[in-house]
Every structure is written in C-alpha cells, then in structure tokens.
Amino acid sequence: MTSNYTVMVVTLVIWIGIFSYLVILDRKTKRLEGKK
C-alpha cells in the first residue's frame, strides 16, 4: 500500500510539472502574439 502512495505522489509531481510547463508556454506564446 505504501508503494501505491509513493507512485501517487510521483505521478502528482509529474502532473504538476507538465501543467506548470504548459501554463508558462501558454503565457510566453500570448506574449509573442502580442508583439505583432
């Protein structure tokens, strides 16, 4: 059961990483579009 929670935490960290990366990329793209 403990290993399940370890995998859960690792997966959550990966998800938070992917989500944050996409949000930053989205903002940067918006900034680039605004520079037209």
Added chain:
Amino acid sequence: MWWKVILFLIMVWVIVAAFAYPAPQQQIGDASRIFYFHVPQAWVAVLAFCFSLVGSVNYLKKRNLVDDDRARVAAELGTLFCILATVTGSIFAKVTWHSFWNWDPRETSIFILLLIYGAYFALRSAIDGPEKRARLAAVYAIFAFVTMPFLIFVVPRVLPSLHPSDSIVGESGKITMSGETAMIFFPSLAAFTILFIWIYRLGLRVSRRQRELVEEAMR
C-alpha cells in the same frame, strides 16, 4: 483560464483516486491501475489521428497551409500519445506477463502504427517546398489513417491476444466496469481529451507565429 483549473483538478482527482481506490481488476492486482492512464492515452492518440485526417482532407480541398499545420500538429500529438500508451502498456506487460515486449497482436499493431506515422514525419522532413510538402504529406496522412482502425480495432480482436479486452465492454456488449472504476475512468478520459486540445491549440498558435515571423523576415 477556468477550464485549466478544472483540468488540473480533474487530473489530480484521477491520480489520487487511481491509487487510493481498490485496483479495477482484482485478479490482475495493482498493475491494472495503469488502465486509468493507458486507455485514455490510446483514445487521445486515435482522436489526434482523426484530427490529422480532417486537417489533411481540408488542406487538399482548400490548399491553405494552416490546415497543413493542423494535420502536422495533430499527427505529432497522436504519435506522442501513442508512444505513451505503448510505454504504459509495456510496463503492464512486464508486471503481468513478465516481459516488456511479447509481440502480442496489439503490441505488434501499435508498433506498425508508430512506424507508419514515423514515416509521415520522415516524408515531411525530406521535402523542401512548403506547398509540395503539405500536399504529399496530406495524401500520405489519409492513407496512414485508413490503416489505423484496422490496426487498433480489428487485428487485436481477430487474432488471439494476451491483452485484456473486457475492461470496459464485455463480449455481450454490456459495460463491465464497476461504478467506482467508471467514476475514475471517465474523468480521466475527459482530462486527457482536454489536455490534448490544449496542447493542440498551443501547437497551432506557435506554428502560426513561426509562419508570420518567416513571412516578416522574407519581406
């Protein structure tokens, strides 16, 4: 922005529930939890290849390079999610069948599908002119898509396979998953679909900006 918050929360729910609730297939054990991620990834791959088909057909009809971008970005994401589904499937295979790769009909057909879409990118990179590249890639993408339903839905069902086939719908056509499993599986399906659409739109915006910069530089 609100839908991004919803996506974030749905995915957090899926991750927490997938590991906190009992495994969806008790006879397989904890390895069956991968079902909540593997199946939505495969679904998104199929959806992306459908988008790629639509973009390719539209390009051949209208000859607008934006449609070529749509087809390319969708094919890229389809390949990415197809690789993810293959990797998660391999992890499941290692735990249940003691080998990462068994040349099971489903594994073989996904491998062929990856080769077909790999060739799509090889074709694109081998052609210089944007119009010629878009035209040939669109024709190839239509042929590539035709093989997809056969490889994903027909071959694994016709040939004997180790792959579990009654996780969602049984042989009688009735839904076999429990309410608890459905409560995690369908939000996962929705979250992966929203995630795909987000990355797809982001990819299109980057492509459009790239094209604008090239046009500005050429002026």
